[in-house]
Amino acid sequence: MTTTYVSPKTNRAYVVTATKGERMVGGFGEPLRPEVFTTYDIYLNGTWVQFALTLEGVADSVAHYENPGPDLGSRFD
Numbered sequence: 001m002t003t004t005y006v007s008p009k010t011n012r013a014y015v016v017t018a019t020k021g022e023r024m025v026g027g028f029g030e031p032l033r034p035e036v037f038t039t040y041d042i043y044l045n046g047t048w049v050q051f052a053l054t055l056e057g058v059a060d061s062v063a064h065y066e067n068p069g070p071d072l073g074s075r076f077d
Contacts, residue, residue: 005042005058010066015043016058 001018019039026032040058042050042065052061 005062007062007066009063012044012066014049014058014062016052016055017041017043018055 003016005014005016006012007014017040019041020036021039022034022036024032025035040052040055041048042052042058042061050061050065052058
């Protein structure tokens, strides 16, 4: 699945692609079993810039990419 997300803040168009993966879950007395999961990769002009774990989370991921805020880095970087 490929879709486009347009940022309401910058009006940039991002391409969002869904990628399926599989991991083993369980343990601690429970048998391991495979679980399928989906991640959403976000591209701007063909370059990967961010990801989201849900389709609804794409907007938050793009907003954080466009305005990372004070939680990215420090004065010691």
